[in-house]
Amino acid sequence: MLLSITALYCLAGFSLTWITSASADPASDLSAALAGHSSLTGFQQLVGLRADVVNQLVSESPSLSILAPSNDAFSSYIATTGKQLADEPSDVLKDILSYHILAASLTSTNFSASKGLTIPTLLSGELYNNRSAGTELVQTFGAGAGGQVVFTLPDSTGGFTIQAGGDPTGINLTALNQEWSKGYVHMVNQVLSLPKSCTDTMEDQPVLSELSESLEHTTVYDAIDTTPNVTCLAPDNQALAIAGDPQKTANKTAFSWLILSHVLPQALYPDHLHDQMQLLSVENTDIKVTLEGNNIFFNDAKVSATVLTNNGIVYVLDKVLADSSSGSSSTTAPSATSTTAPSSTSTSHSIANSRVAVDGYSLLLMMAGSLLAGGLNWT
Ligand SMILES: *[C@@H]1O[C@H](CO)[C@@H](O)[C@H](O)[C@H]1NC(C)=O
Ligand SMILES: *[C@@H]1O[C@H](CO)[C@@H](O)[C@H](O)[C@H]1NC(C)=O
Ligand SMILES: *[C@@H]1O[C@H](CO)[C@@H](O)[C@H](O)[C@H]1NC(C)=O
Ligand SMILES: *[C@@H]1O[C@H](CO)[C@@H](O)[C@H](O)[C@H]1NC(C)=O
Ligand SMILES: *[C@@H]1O[C@H](CO)[C@@H](O)[C@H](O)[C@H]1NC(C)=O
Numbered sequence: 001m002l003l004s005i006t007a008l009y010c011l012a013g014f015s016l017t018w019i020t021s022a023s024a025d026p027a028s029d030l031s032a033a034l035a036g037h038s039s040l041t042g043f044q045q046l047v048g049l050r051a052d053v054v055n056q057l058v059s060e061s062p063s064l065s066i067l068a069p070s071n072d073a074f075s076s077y078i079a080t081t082g083k084q085l086a087d088e089p090s091d092v093l094k095d096i097l098s099y100h101i102l103a104a105s106l107t108s109t110n111f112s113a114s115k116g117l118t119i120p121t122l123l124s125g126e127l128y129n130n131r132s133a134g135t136e137l138v139q140t141f142g143a144g145a146g147g148q149v150v151f152t153l154p155d156s157t158g159g160f161t162i163q164a165g166g167d168p169t170g171i172n173l174t175a176l177n178q179e180w181s182k183g184y185v186h187m188v189n190q191v192l193s194l195p196k197s198c199t200d201t202m203e204d205q206p207v208l209s210e211l212s213e214s215l216e217h218t219t220v221y222d223a224i225d226t227t228p229n230v231t232c233l234a235p236d237n238q239a240l241a242i243a244g245d246p247q248k249t250a251n252k253t254a255f256s257w258l259i260l261s262h263v264l265p266q267a268l269y270p271d272h273l274h275d276q277m278q279l280l281s282v283e284n285t286d287i288k289v290t291l292e293g294n295n296i297f298f299n300d301a302k303v304s305a306t307v308l309t310n311n312g313i314v315y316v317l318d319k320v321l322a323d324s325s326s327g328s329s330s331t332t333a334p335s336a337t338s339t340t341a342p343s344s345t346s347t348s349h350s351i352a353n354s355r356v357a358v359d360g361y362s363l364l365l366m367m368a369g370s371l372l373a374g375g376l377n378w379t
Contacts, residue, residue: 025051025055026054026055026058026059026180026181026182027047027048027051027054027055027058028051029180029181029182030047030054030058030066030180030181030185031044031047031048031051032180033178033179033180033181033185034047034068034178034185036178037068037176037178037187039070039071039072039187040068040070040071040185040187041071042069042070042071042073042074043068043069043070043074045086046085046086049086050086050090050093050097052090053090053093053094053097054097056094057094057097057098057101057122058101058122058182061103061122061144061182062182063103063104063105063182063183064101064102064103064104064105064122064182064183065101065102065104065105065106065183065184065185065186066100066101066102066180066183066184066185066186067100067101067102067150067162067173067186067187067188067192068100068185068186068187068188069085069100069187069188069189069190069191069192070174070187070188070189072189072190073188073189073190073191074191076190076191077191085191095123095125095128095194096191096192096194098121098122098123098124098147099121099122099123099128099148099150099164099165099192099194100121100188100191100192101121101122102119102120102121102150102183103119103120103121103122103141103144103145103147104119104120104141104183105182105183105184106119106183106184107175107177107184108160108175108177111152111154111160111173111175112154112160113154113271114154115270115271116151116152116153116154116270116271117151117152117153117271118136118137118149118150118151118269118270118271118272119141119149119150119151119152120133120137120141120144120145120146120147120148120149121147121148121149121150122147123147123148123194124146124147124148127310128148128165128194128195128310129146129147129148129195129310130226130227130228130310130311131148131228131229131230131267131310131311131312132146132228132229133145133146134229134266134267134272136269136271136272137149148165148195148308148310149269149308150162150163150164150192150308151163151170151269151270151271151306151308152173153170155170155172159172159173159174159175160172160173160174160175161173162188162192163306163307163308164192164193164194164195164308165192165193165194165195165196165201165308165309165310166193166195166196166200166201166204166307166308166309167193167307167308168205168305168306168307168316169305171188171189171190171192172188172189172190173186173187173188174186174187174188174189194310195308195309195310196309196310197224197225197226197309197310197311198221198224198225198230198232198309198311198312198314199212199215199216199221199224199225200225201307201308201309201314202215202232202234202307202314205305205307205316207236207237207238207304207305207316208234208236208237208316209237210237210240210241210245210247211234211235211236211237211240211247213247214247214248214255215259217252218252218255218256218259219256220256220259220260223260224259224263225311226311227265227311228311229265229266229267229311229312230263230264230265230266230267230309230311230312231263231264231266231267231268231312231313231314231315232262232263232309232312232313232314232315233262233263233264233287233298233301233314233315233317233321234262234314234315234316234317235262235301235317235318235319235320235321236304236316236317236318238318239301239317239318239319239320240320242319242320243319243320246258246320257283258320260281260282260283261281261282261283261285261321262281262317262320262321263281263282263283264279264280264281264282264287265280265282266312267311267312267313268312268313269313270296270306273289273291273296274289274291275289275290275291276288276289276290277289279298285321287299287321296315298315298317298321299319299321299322300319300322301317301318301319301320301321302317302318302319303315303316303317304316304317304318
């Protein structure tokens with residue numbers, strides 16, 4: 001009797017395992033697809049060791065592309081973190097892996113788009129993705145496009161680069177176009193970094209040291225970092241010097257106004273910009289986009305780099321923005337007169353009347369408002 005119950009139990013256990021592996025084991029499919037690639041043995045091993053995490057991530061989506069870190073990427077990861085990727089705790093590994101899974105079936109044809117391509121991944125949760133997809137992303141990738149994005153761009157050698165969090169130069173993307181059961185596999189030569197907040201991202205960029213140091217002395221960074229959907233236009237050190245170093249000369253109120261007139265209440269990625277696009281900063285100043293060849297301008301400031309953040313994107317600028325609506329070409333710090341430093345109430349009202357206020361947007365205004373009010377007491 002005991003024997004037969006055990007036998008039955010084993011049989012049931014066996015058939016359950018067999019059914020599971022035969023019907024839904026994308027990790028095995030992925031592993032098989034990786035088998036022919038000698039530069040991806042480290043990733044293949046990881047997929048085998050942590051099939052639980054992989055299956056949990058990919059099981060619900062029908063079409064996905066995998067960015068497989070090369071063996072070199074695995075070596076660099078150990079060199080910089082002192083750890084094997086496979087030894088990371090499950091929650092950490094899940095976040096890292098989910099940023100390497102694109103929420104669409106994509107090949108080199110897609111990566112070849114001349115303006116680049118912003119692509120949603122499976123990375124979610126407010127720590128790394130305090131933003132939501134705008135209409136462009138939803139139109140291209142469907143309703144499931146809410147995950148944090150990466151940005152790909154064709155490079156000058158016929159290959160591709162891919163930008164992840166905090167990385168303005170991009171890493172190499174080799175479009176393998178290797179099919180697997182849910183889409184394609186491609187190779188990246190570094191493990192992608194998870195995006196940070198806007199001010200932490202700026203702090204990592206040497207050309208933005210003046211701006212990020214001075215931001216620490218304001219309260220505005222809090223609003224910029226914790227509001228969903230934010231684009232930070234960030235004048236570099238030289239731009240601030242040309243403008244007379246407002247971070248040193250302007251008082252806190254005027255400087256905070258200047259910063260917020262460089263913040264857009266949406267996550268605006270490069271491939272979604274178009275020539276002559278009109279934008280409004282959170283201080284209600286006009287900003288016009290100009291596209292000239294591969295160059296992007298916000299008013300007359302040229303973009304020298306872009307960096308993805310957890311709530312949007314940073315564009316590094318070579319000039320401080322002048323408010324184009326004022327007709328002034330001056331790039332010096334704006335004076336906080338009654339028109340340029342409105343009280344929090346009048347700002348909120350004028351914008352609420354002219355634009356649809358979304359949650360994050362109102363929050364930013366509220367925080368900006370309280371900062372301006374608070375700033376008046378500061379000397
Ligand atoms: C990728 O390219 C294919 C082939 O050109 C196209 O059908 C598909 O819509 C593209 N996908 C995205 C998300 O752009
Ligand atoms: C973020 O931006 C998108 C697109 O503009 C919008 O649909 C969404 O509601 C915004 N989310 C928040 C929290 O503001
Ligand atoms: C990308 O590949 C090129 C050669 O094709 C190399 O010079 C460059 O250093 C690589 N970039 C990175 C970030 O590894
Ligand atoms: C994300 O946004 C919310 C506001 O919607 C904010 O309260 C929260 O602190 C933000 N989280 C992070 C990690 O920035
Ligand atoms: C800050 O500077 C602006 C412009 O120079 C000036 O109009 C304003 O009165 C100053 N505010 C304070 C509190 O000193």
